[in-house]
Amino acid sequence: MRDKRLDDIEEYILSQKDSSLDELCEKYQISKNTVRRDIEELLLRGNIKKVYGGVKAKENAGKQVELSAFSERNISHKEEKEKICKSAGELVKEGDTIFIDTGSSCVNLVKYIGHVSCMIITNSLRVAYMAKDYPxxxxxxLPGSLRRETMSFVGLETVEQLRIYNIDQAFMAATGVSLQKxxxxxSAYEYNIKKEVLERSRIKNLMVDHSKFGKTALYTFGDFQDFDCLITDTCPPEDYVEMLGKNHVKLLY
Known part of the structure; x- marks a missing residue:
């Protein structure tokens, strides 16, 4: 699948710092024309640049990322996100009131808790649409103005409505997870909502795939000590495991 190949190629370039076109052709068993087309699309993401005979990671590549459309994020690392949702689903108990975030790592959690009698609070239109099939x-x-990039309702009224609820468990996503940040x-629109959810929730669960580690975005909405559990698809780098342990955050993968 081309979208997965693009993600894999970008991750490879960022990890190696630079790569020749011939190297990419050999590694991914594709033609030079295909590599060139892939590179042109990856250039739009802003993490790599062309150099003579190949490509190179930009100096700040992978350090700060911007929000992409939900449809793009939903395709990226789809299998990994399904595994994360399945693991997270096992944490939901009968009678829980839970918050499900708008992130693409969280939306499919609905499929794995459909047999559990619980209350979902969300500002995600996609979560709401999926939940309708499970009696x-x-x-x-939550109320608000529709933001089409995330298919979510946002605004002052969203935050104000959250303040009246007590949430047993929050299932939240992040654009990036960094030891420093x-x-x-x-998204500035989602920042205040995420902060309020952390305030109102008894148990806070973070759901992120492996590609989010080592990246930062513009707004820090929480730190390691703010969460009780991190759910991911593979074991994070050792320094992240140490940080989780130091802050008594349970790790599931």
Whole structure:
């Protein structure tokens, strides 16, 4: 699948710092014309640049990322996100009131808790649409203005409505997870909502795939000590595991 190949090629270039076109052709078993087309698309993401005979990671590549459309994020690392949602689903208990974030890592959690009688609070239009198929799931939709990039409702009224609820468990996503900057998000619209959810929730769960580690976005909405559990698809780098342990954050992968 081309989208997965693009992600893999970008990650490879960022990890190696630079690569020749011939090297990419050999590694991914594709033609030079295909590599050139892939590179042209990756250039639009802003993390790499062309050099003579190949490509090179920019100096700040992978350090700060911007929010992409939900449809793009939903395609990226799709299998990994499904595994994360399945693991997260095992944490939900009968009678829980849970918050499900708008992030693409969280949306499919609905599929894995459909058999559990619980209340979902969300500002995600996609979560709400999926929940309609499961009679045991009660749904409380937060108000606000629709933001199409994330298919979510945002605004002052969203935050104000959150303040009246007590949440048993929050399932949240992040644009990046960094040892220095903590859990970050690229959207100013979502920042205040995430902060309020952390304030109102008894148990806070973070759901991120492996590609989010080592990256930061513009807004820090939480730090390691703010979370109780991190759910991911593979074991994070050793320094992240140490940080999680120091802050008593349970790790599931």
């Amino acid at each position: 045991k799931l009660q749904l409380l939709m 903590g859990m970050t998000n690229a």
